[in-house]
Amino acid sequence: MSKILVVAEHGNGTVRKATLTTLQMARDLAAKKGSSIDIAVLGHGVGGVAEALKGYGAETIHVADHADLAYPLAPTWAKVIADIAQAADADVVAMSASTTGKDILPRVAARLEAGMASDVVAVVDTDDGPGFRRPMWAGALLADVVIDSDVWVVTARGSAFDAAAATGGSSDIEAFAADPAAAASRTRFVKFDATASDRPSLDEADVVVAGGRGLKSAEGFSQVMEPLADAFGAAIGASRAAVDDGYAPNDYQIGQTGKVVAPQLYVAVAISGAIQHLAGMKNSKVIVAINTRDDEPIHKIADYSLKADAFTAVPELVEKLAARG
Amino acid sequence: MKILVTAKRVTDPNAKLVINDDGNWIDDDVEYILNPFCENAIEAALQLAEAGDDVETVAIGIGDDEVQRFIRQGALARGVDRGIWVEAEEAELDSDGIARILKAVVEKEEPDLVLLGKQAVDGDSNQVAQLLAEMLGWPQATFASDVTIEGNEAIVTREVDGGLETLAIGMPCVVSADLRLNDPRYASLAGIMKAKKKEMDEYEPDDLDIDDLDPKVRVVAMHEPAGRSAGVAVADVDELIAKLATEARVI
Ligand SMILES: Cc1cc2nc3c(=O)[nH]c(=O)nc-3n(C[C@H](O)[C@H](O)[C@H](O)COP(=O)(O)OP(=O)(O)OC[C@H]3O[C@@H](n4cnc5c(N)ncnc54)[C@H](O)[C@@H]3O)c2cc1C
Ligand SMILES: Nc1ncnc2c1ncn2[C@@H]1O[C@H](COP(=O)(O)O)[C@@H](O)[C@H]1O
Numbered sequence: 278m279s280k281i282l283v284v285a286e287h288g289n290g291t292v293r294k295a296t297l298t299t300l301q302m303a304r305d306l307a308a309k310k311g312s313s314i315d316i317a318v319l320g321h322g323v324g325g326v327a328e329a330l331k332g333y334g335a336e337t338i339h340v341a342d343h344a345d346l347a348y349p350l351a352p353t354w355a356k357v358i359a360d361i362a363q364a365a366d367a368d369v370v371a372m373s374a375s376t377t378g379k380d381i382l383p384r385v386a387a388r389l390e391a392g393m394a395s396d397v398v399a400v401v402d403t404d405d406g407p408g409f410r411r412p413m414w415a416g417a418l419l420a421d422v423v424i425d426s427d428v429w430v431v432t433a434r435g436s437a438f439d440a441a442a443a444t445g446g447s448s449d450i451e452a453f454a455a456d457p458a459a460a461a462s463r464t465r466f467v468k469f470d471a472t473a474s475d476r477p478s479l480d481e482a483d484v485v486v487a488g489g490r491g492l493k494s495a496e497g498f499s500q501v502m503e504p505l506a507d508a509f510g511a512a513i514g515a516s517r518a519a520v521d522d523g524y525a526p527n528d529y530q531i532g533q534t535g536k537v538v539a540p541q542l543y544v545a546v547a548i549s550g551a552i553q554h555l556a557g558m559k560n561s562k563v564i565v566a567i568n569t570r571d572d573e574p575i576h577k578i579a580d581y582s583l584k585a586d587a588f589t590a591v592p593e594l595v596e597k598l599a600a601r602g
Numbered sequence: 603m604k605i606l607v608t609a610k611r612v613t614d615p616n617a618k619l620v621i622n623d624d625g626n627w628i629d630d631d632v633e634y635i636l637n638p639f640c641e642n643a644i645e646a647a648l649q650l651a652e653a654g655d656d657v658e659t660v661a662i663g664i665g666d667d668e669v670q671r672f673i674r675q676g677a678l679a680r681g682v683d684r685g686i687w688v689e690a691e692e693a694e695l696d697s698d699g700i701a702r703i704l705k706a707v708v709e710k711e712e713p714d715l716v717l718l719g720k721q722a723v724d725g726d727s728n729q730v731a732q733l734l735a736e737m738l739g740w741p742q743a744t745f746a747s748d749v750t751i752e753g754n755e756a757i758v759t760r761e762v763d764g765g766l767e768t769l770a771i772g773m774p775c776v777v778s779a780d781l782r783l784n785d786p787r788y789a790s791l792a793g794i795m796k797a798k799k800k801e802m803d804e805y806e807p808d809d810l811d812i813d814d815l816d817p818k819v820r821v822v823a824m825h826e827p828a829g830r831s832a833g834v835a836v837a838d839v840d841e842l843i844a845k846l847a848t849e850a851r852v853i
Contacts, residue, residue, distance in 0.1 A: 350769075351732065351742055376762040380744050383697070383732035392698060392818025395727045403822045412827070413726050417619055418627060421823040425816075463772030464741040467757070471765040478764075484852075509853075521782060527747065527761045533726065534781060536763070542852040552615060559830060563850045565842065571835060580833035580850065583842050593839045598853070601843070 279312035295373035297440035321347035355384030356460035482512035491547025532557035550575025639719025679789035701733035731778035
């Protein structure tokens with residue numbers, strides 16, 4: 278019988294939303310393929326993560342707890358994921374299309390001689406059975422793909438799936454005797470410089486406010502965007518131009534080559550809306566554009582366009598939102 | 603040291619792609635460019651060559667004979683020493699097939715470092731570098747925004763969710779370039795002239811003893827995404843707040 282292995286993402290002992298959106302993709306696929314679902318939890322000291330995932334309808338949660346898996350290095354994680362998939366006889370391996378999933382899962386595909394569909398946004402029926410829909414050309418076209426190999430490897434775009442809800446019941450938790458050592462050669466972790474932020478993460482926020490090159494400097498960016506984010510309880514994003522010019526950290530970038538978000542509300546401030554930027558936010562529920570011009574590509578998709586200087590309009594917006602209480 | 607770097611052509615991101623009756627995109631009249639991420643990879647190779655002693659750089663492109671132009675103009679004219687063209691019907695290959703071809707070329711050339719783009723902006727798969735690294739059993743550092751060589755290691759800063767990660771990976775290894783790795787140079791006139799005489803090896807997959815290139819992933823249909831239409835212009839901040847509260851109901 279078909280079995281989908283979902284690889285969990287977690288941090289500081291808690292399950293990331295990316296795990297649940299991938300789980301939802303797996304449920305969609307399971308419904309078409311008649312599969313059961315297992316979960317793999319890799320890391321060190323991750324018993325709590327496995328416990329937290331018990332009520333989501335997985336048959337078995339495989340826990341690979343090992344000091345050498347504490348940090349997700351691609352060669353070691355890929356080996357252990359592939360080992361679990363083989364031991365559990367899984368014919369689908371899925372993980373989120375986060376930078377971690379993108380880094381690791383192709384190596385899993387190579388180990389399992391599997392075809393891989395990246396960054397899928399839906400599970401679809403095709404004449405050749407269940408397949409996956411995925412954006413290409415920065416989302417200008419959507420392709421439906423089928424995988425012909427025995428094992429399938431998939432990464433799921435977080436913003437395209439709801440977080441799977443708990444279903445009750447209780448999965449079996451099984452320790453997996455991981456042997457990462459064989460793959461561990463020649464990769465040394467040096468450091469991680471985290472982007473400091475107390476705000477919700479871009480993939481989990483209901484509101485995203487994003488700033489562009491029109492904010493002119495790092496000071497301009499923070500002076501305009503920070504109070505706006507405070508007012509909405511929002512995550513902050515940026516265009517590539519704003520990141521390239523050093524106004525915002527790299528992991529704020531939204532777009533084809535950055536993060537893809539689909540919040541309830543997206544406020545684009547001083548962003549023109551190049552196709553590569555739109556690829557990362559055009560599925561947001563409500564889009565607001567604040568721009569000194571009214572004829573930019575962003576205006577073709579914005580629900581509400583305010584033609585105004587961000588340096589005066591945004592502070593006014595912040596003040597008036599605060600006044601509403 | 604030897605560096606192998608990729609030159610892949612992609613459709614111009616600004617081209618309007620249309621779907622024909624067969625459900626595939628029409629490529630008549632579409633302009634092609636060098637994949638932007640390959641430009642970053644090529645620039646990185648050139649900078650490492652300039653910083654080191656005795657570094658040979660080799661560019662590889664896989665595809666039909668048009669690809670040769672991108673190897674010459676995109677890589678050799680900028681300063682890469684020589685080219686390799688593997689003739690193949692790119693549309694019939696998936697990332698796995700591209701990685702298999704690259705693996706065979708790596709085994710022939712024995713580079714210390716393979717530099718690729720993190721993704722091809724046509725298929726947006728973001729797989730080939732990682733597939734290649736696993737097929738070779740080599741370490742990888744994807745999404746690189748900084749690469750230096752220290753002794754026998756590449757020290758690579760990676761753009762990842764949540765911040766910047768630094769890895770030290772032993773050579774031989776695979777690195778995939780992100781856009782902030784560097785600013786690709788323009789080819790000089792002298793470079794363009796020199797490129798015409800640079801060596802270009804040609805292979806077909808058969809010459810490389812590759813047994814299986816059947817794609818594992820097949821596109822069965824293409825769709826245009828549901829369009830989103832323009833909304834309304836609001837006159838001022840008050841009207842914006844009113845719309846957000848009563849019409850959109852998001853505040
Ligand atoms: C391979 C590739 C991948 C890419 N990936 C991405 C990606 O992932 N994400 C991304 O965002 N881009 C990406 N880009 C870049 C993209 O093509 C655009 O260059 C970029 O999005 C432009 O950013 P911007 O809108 O901030 O700047 P600009 O296009 O310069 O727009 C600035 C805007 O600010 C407005 N403005 C100026 N002053 C003010 C003011 N005082 N108040 C209000 N408005 C003002 C202007 O009218 C203008 O609309 C990519 C490009 C390539 C080639
Ligand atoms: N036909 C090709 N020729 C040379 N390099 C390629 C080719 N296709 C993909 N690549 C390389 O693989 C990278 C990732 O591609 P992809 O996994 O398809 O997004 C690209 O940025 C290129 O460096």
